[in-house]
Amino acid sequence: MNILFSLVAVFVLIIAAMFGTGTLKLDFLFGIIIPYAAFATFIVGIIGQVIKWARSPVPFHIPTVAGQQKSLPWIKSSKLESPSSTLGVIGRMLLEILFFRSLFRNTKAEIKNGPKLAYGSSKYLWLGAIVFHWSFLIIVLRHFRLFMEPIPSFVIALQNLDGFFQVGLPVLFITDALISIALLFLIFRRIFDSKIRYISLASDYFPLFLILSIAVTGILMRYFDKVDIIKVKELAIGLFTFHPAVPAGIGVLFFIHLFLVSVLIVYIPFSKLLHMPGIFLSPTRNLANNSRMKRHVNPWNRPVRVHTYEEYEDEFRDKMKAAGLPLDKE
Amino acid sequence: MSEKKLKPEELAGDINYEPKQRVWLNPAVEFKHGVYNYSGIPKNVEYLELPNPRKWQPTDPDWQLPENWKQIILEGLRDRLNRFRTLKLYMDICVRCGACADKCHFFLGSGDPKNMPVLRAELLRSVYRNDFTLAGKLFGKFSGSRELTIDVVKEWFYYFFQCTQCRRCSVFCPYGIDTAEITILVRELLNLIGINIDWIITPVANSFRTGNHLGIQPHGFKDSIEFAVDELESLTGIKVDAPINKKGAEILFIAPSADYFGTPHYFTLLGYLALFHEIGLDYTWSSYASEGGNFGSFISHDLMKSLNAKMYAEAKRLGVKWILGGECGHMWRVINQYMDTLNGPADFLEEPVSPITGTKFENTKSTKMVHICEFTADLIKNNKIQLDKNRNNHQRITFHDSCNPARALGLIEEPRYIIKNACNYFFEMPENTIKEQTFCCGSGAGLGTDENLEMRMRGGLPRANAVKFVKEKNGVNFLVCICAIDKATLPPLMDYWVGGVDVGGVHELVGNALIMKGEKERTTDLRGDPLAE
Numbered sequence: 123m124n125i126l127f128s129l130v131a132v133f134v135l136i137i138a139a140m141f142g143t144g145t146l147k148l149d150f151l152f153g154i155i156i157p158y159a160a161f162a163t164f165i166v167g168i169i170g171q172v173i174k175w176a177r178s179p180v181p182f183h184i185p186t187v188a189g190q191q192k193s194l195p196w197i198k199s200s201k202l203e204s205p206s207s208t209l210g211v212i213g214r215m216l217l218e219i220l221f222f223r224s225l226f227r228n229t230k231a232e233i234k235n236g237p238k239l240a241y242g243s244s245k246y247l248w249l250g251a252i253v254f255h256w257s258f259l260i261i262v263l264r265h266f267r268l269f270m271e272p273i274p275s276f277v278i279a280l281q282n283l284d285g286f287f288q289v290g291l292p293v294l295f296i297t298d299a300l301i302s303i304a305l306l307f308l309i310f311r312r313i314f315d316s317k318i319r320y321i322s323l324a325s326d327y328f329p330l331f332l333i334l335s336i337a338v339t340g341i342l343m344r345y346f347d348k349v350d351i352i353k354v355k356e357l358a359i360g361l362f363t364f365h366p367a368v369p370a371g372i373g374v375l376f377f378i379h380l381f382l383v384s385v386l387i388v389y390i391p392f393s394k395l396l397h398m399p400g401i402f403l404s405p406t407r408n409l410a411n412n413s414r415m416k417r418h419v420n421p422w423n424r425p426v427r428v429h430t431y432e433e434y435e436d437e438f439r440d441k442m443k444a445a446g447l448p449l450d451k452e
Numbered sequence: 453m454s455e456k457k458l459k460p461e462e463l464a465g466d467i468n469y470e471p472k473q474r475v476w477l478n479p480a481v482e483f484k485h486g487v488y489n490y491s492g493i494p495k496n497v498e499y500l501e502l503p504n505p506r507k508w509q510p511t512d513p514d515w516q517l518p519e520n521w522k523q524i525i526l527e528g529l530r531d532r533l534n535r536f537r538t539l540k541l542y543m544d545i546c547v548r549c550g551a552c553a554d555k556c557h558f559f560l561g562s563g564d565p566k567n568m569p570v571l572r573a574e575l576l577r578s579v580y581r582n583d584f585t586l587a588g589k590l591f592g593k594f595s596g597s598r599e600l601t602i603d604v605v606k607e608w609f610y611y612f613f614q615c616t617q618c619r620r621c622s623v624f625c626p627y628g629i630d631t632a633e634i635t636i637l638v639r640e641l642l643n644l645i646g647i648n649i650d651w652i653i654t655p656v657a658n659s660f661r662t663g664n665h666l667g668i669q670p671h672g673f674k675d676s677i678e679f680a681v682d683e684l685e686s687l688t689g690i691k692v693d694a695p696i697n698k699k700g701a702e703i704l705f706i707a708p709s710a711d712y713f714g715t716p717h718y719f720t721l722l723g724y725l726a727l728f729h730e731i732g733l734d735y736t737w738s739s740y741a742s743e744g745g746n747f748g749s750f751i752s753h754d755l756m757k758s759l760n761a762k763m764y765a766e767a768k769r770l771g772v773k774w775i776l777g778g779e780c781g782h783m784w785r786v787i788n789q790y791m792d793t794l795n796g797p798a799d800f801l802e803e804p805v806s807p808i809t810g811t812k813f814e815n816t817k818s819t820k821m822v823h824i825c826e827f828t829a830d831l832i833k834n835n836k837i838q839l840d841k842n843r844n845n846h847q848r849i850t851f852h853d854s855c856n857p858a859r860a861l862g863l864i865e866e867p868r869y870i871i872k873n874a875c876n877y878f879f880e881m882p883e884n885t886i887k888e889q890t891f892c893c894g895s896g897a898g899l900g901t902d903e904n905l906e907m908r909m910r911g912g913l914p915r916a917n918a919v920k921f922v923k924e925k926n927g928v929n930f931l932v933c934i935c936a937i938d939k940a941t942l943p944p945l946m947d948y949w950v951g952g953v954d955v956g957g958v959h960e961l962v963g964n965a966l967i968m969k970g971e972k973e974r975t976t977d978l979r980g981d982p983l984a985e
Contacts, residue, residue: 184630194811
């Protein structure tokens, strides 16, 4: 049901863009207004969400550590898994954000008769995730060749690297293939692993289908139903430099692609895709394991009822006296 | 389970990791005997001035909640979202990747899909989405939202009291989502309408009043310590001094109360006493702060603070220089990650320095409380004590990393260093079950009662299974740990799943091996069991 709902939702979006630009010729709406509105929503939405999180304090210092603490000088501490310094925390966060360190730890548990539990290393999720995210990032960066003239050198370098194998004409970008494979893997995993299917919501399938559709329309435009790249660039630079204009005859496929991208960036600030900015703020990862070295202050630390020693001695004085325990008041 | 005792094979036989249903949004729980905890008794709920004291049980159809219970919970949730960034963030950013799913011992032991950490959190997230997010309002059920109903509350009670706050899932989560944080906060919410369990409420009330969970009054505390002193004398021929409430001592020592009232904790206490005597430590026990553990931390940040306040208050009253803490799990999470924030700054104490070795414990310079394993490892490293490893030769030993020392402190090598210096036969359990990946005993965070025995045995299965592995491979017969709840709950767990494995503490091994000046020839260990030939 969740799968179907998400599929239908993406399908409706595609039809909307097709109908909107193909039949109604609303090129201005789909080429300029929606992308601008989407981008504005994205920026405002992300900033709003981060502010929303940041407005709540971090009352306690609760890193989850995954290695030896810094204690006695002759015990080697784990500087990245259990960092005690800011530099170590930065290292830990970089490992987490760039290489998905925690996911790399993943294991798969099985129970056999006996009972006997066995834990096998399971890197598929890590692999699928890292291939997807890195491909996505490279593809986004590659797109800057459309926004900028002259094309920045890092974009050209990236493009050359991505097309390293020189297969086909136009040259096949490896990331185009990888992102599609990774997305299919992530979708199939959700559908065919019964545990994952059980936890999956429509909002888990929807972004996968959406991004896959974006990738597929992009691939179609590059390799199969080629669009007029000069006109696309004209539009993109126009948008980028705030002199928007829609050149005639770009083709419906491009508008579908652009519309789906617009939907995606609108969707990010209101969905689980917030994990992108969120990971930076996660207190179990971004705090150093130094809570006994340095006091952490809770801005709302509030008074509570305590049972003082005086009250305690008042209640038990006779018994303490009989037992020969020292007293503050005789 | 006391009524119908399930055999291990039967219990393991029904574990299946493939979820039977397809949709989880409909709340449905059945309170079967053996898988839930009894409610807090009204007298103690009242004593703690907590809301809605009454007689009730989870099996009652009517939980006698206040009329505006829903409003109380939603307002409580709003308040906590504003006070805890963790909560706000963890409600928003989970992608349900499922990496945590088979990391939870309760899932591994029960196969109940709602025990997957992601689903446990979704039980709250679904309500959060419904009442606090735009997506929930626009897309309703398709966004995974649901209305807060009595049945949802019952489901919360069931599953958030099937989490031991061990934080193993948080190690594997790509965003570090901390289920313990969510569990504590949901338990706080439940507490607002008077839903709690007696295994937490009564120890908290006791600890508030008498200073320890067991409700032992000062004279009883003194008796227990003196009894241990006598016992140690009969074992070693040495009468040690164990001062209580002594003003001006250099160090205040605080251990979990089970150490002086429970078995096998007691042998660890003998170990502490022998050690402190041998090094001539100027220290004191306290009857007022006679509890290291903090059951308040399982259900509420306020109760945690309230109980924890005694440590610094007593250190100040007695005029000690710093505090030393015994072997306990969640006690150390509270001390390491909360105490200084809640009840500090401890500017009336000095930065801890070992009076025996002169070592500065730099890692504790703000909180000013040192873990006994840090303290003892330093003694051994500096050759200040002599250990006869052969006295532990009758034991083939493995070490269970307790959840909190491992994942909240990173106290991993200190206990191992001590163990390796105190015995000849030490064997590690498999890598995926120790250190930061250690498995919980299945009974932490207030779930260690007998009425909950079936769930405890299920939750403890992964740990037991790893012990069984080293028992079969290396002949291990002694499981050592540094947590009082472990020491109380691992023995029945071992009996149930493994057999032939005893449980003890690191300082029990130290006590066995410690060569004391003037001691009589030791023929037994601290338990009175004969040493190996």
